[in-house]
Amino acid sequence: MKEDLQRVxxxxxxxxxxxxxxxxxxxxxxxxxxxxxxxxxxxxxxQRLPYEPKGWLLEMRNAIRHHLKRLKGDGVCLQAxxxxxxxxxxxxxxxxxxxxxxSSFNHLNIKSLQFERAYEYPLIxxxxxxxxxxxxxxxxxxxxxxxxxxxxxxxxxxxxxPIPKLASxxxxxxxxxxxxxxxxxILDRTKSDFYGLEVTIKAPIHIQVHLVTIMKPxxxxxxxxxxxxxxxxxxxVVFWLKKYINLPTQQIKxxxxxxxxxxxxxxxxxxxxxxxxx
Numbered sequence: 588m589k590e591d592l593q594r595v596x597x598x599x600x601x602x603x604x605x606x607x608x609x610x611x612x613x614x615x616x617x618x619x620x621x622x623x624x625x626x627x628x629x630x631x632x633x634q635r636l637p638y639e640p641k642g643w644l645l646e647m648r649n650a651i652r653h654h655l656k657r658l659k660g661d662g663v664c665l666q667a668x669x670x671x672x673x674x675x676x677x678x679x680x681x682x683x684x685x686x687x688x689x690s691s692f693n694h695l696n697i698k699s700l701q702f703e704r705a706y707e708y709p710l711i712x713x714x715x716x717x718x719x720x721x722x723x724x725x726x727x728x729x730x731x732x733x734x735x736x737x738x739x740x741x742x743x744x745x746x747x748x749p750i751p752k753l754a755s756x757x758x759x760x761x762x763x764x765x766x767x768x769x770x771x772x773i774l775d776r777t778k779s780d781f782y783g784l785e786v787t788i789k790a791p792i793h794i795q796v797h798l799v800t801i802m803k804p805x806x807x808x809x810x811x812x813x814x815x816x817x818x819x820x821x822x823x824v825v826f827w828l829k830k831y832i833n834l835p836t837q838q839i840k841x842x843x844x845x846x847x848x849x850x851x852x853x854x855x856x857x858x859x860x861x862x863x864x865x
Contacts, residue, residue: 618647619712620654627724628654631709631717635673636686648687655691655723663695663725667702668734670709670720679704680806683721684799689755692799699728700798703783705735736783742850743813745771753788755800760857760864762808764832767842771812776850784809815849816856824857827864 618632630651640648658665667683683702684692709720748769750762784806790796816824825839832839843856857864 616715617643618650619715619717620647620650621712622654622657626658626660626726627722628658629722630720631712631715632719633715633717635671635677635682635719638681638686640686651687652691655687656694658695658723658725660725661696662698664699664701664728665692665695665697666724666726667700668705668720668722668724669702670705670707670722671718672706672708673718678806680802683723685803689797689799693797696795697798700802701733703733703735707735733783736781738783740775740777740779742775742777742779742782743771743773743848745769753790753796753801753805755797757801757804758831759804759807759811760828760831762805763811764834764842766809766812767845767848771848773848773850778850778852782851810851811856813848813851814856815846815853816843817853818844819855820859823859824864827859827862828857830863 617634618630621629621631623629628651630647632647634644636644636648636651669679669682680702709717711717745766748765750757750765752761786805786809788796788798821840821843824843825836828839828843829836834842846853
């Protein structure tokens with residue numbers, strides 16, 4: 588009896604081991620991670636990473652985090668790329684950084700951060716045609732030119748926009764208000780579906796800014812400042828926004844509906860969300 592139980596137990600272990608092997612093999616058909624050298628990571632996948640991954644997507648995210656910890660350097664320039672022919676709208680910074688987890692980059696003192704999206708099919712790897720590709724690379728400062736985009740027209744410039752605080756808890760509407768109140772020079776009003784941003788941050792001495800952590804509210808606020816709100820839920824939006832921005836109600840409304848700097852067009856810029864806005 589004891590031998591039979593031991594035999595069953597061993598058979599079960601072999602059975603589970605076989606399942607794990609098959610799962611591992613199956614996951615390799617979903618994603619592949621390449622590390623060409625100590626300063627770069629390449630990720631190929633059949634799906635774009637979601638906010639709350641499960642199954643092989645969770646395994647892939649954890650593997651990306653593990654490999655990111657291998658990147659080393661102080662005062663480094665980090666270059667990130669997302670490549671796919673997927674035409675759906677999404678924020679590329681979410682895919683490259685926020686869905687991976689900003690804390691995965693905390694060990695790096697990033698001096699300069701460049702990220703971009705390319706409309707191109709990823710390479711076929713190990714016989715698999717993956718739909719999505721993202722990479723991270725530490726480069727020299729003179730290597731940060733875009734690989735896929737060429738500057739053609741400058742739409743707007745700005746200089747010395749004061750921001751009260753720039754940290755992980757900073758809200759996009761704080762940046763939006765700073766941009767609306769600052770001196771912005773509009774150079775070209777020709778509508779463009781594709782555009783880039785160059786931002787220089789001058790922080791006080793002895794204050795270290797974690798670029799990955801503050802990037803999302805910074806970019807959302809800046810890009811919003813070049814849109815005009817389409818009047819959706821305007822009164823409710825102004826009511827909640829007034830709790831964050833110390834301005835008269837009518838002035839907030841005027842800023843939302845103002846078209847002077849709206850070179851990126853008209854859109855539903857801000858919506859009521861729970862006890863606030865988003």
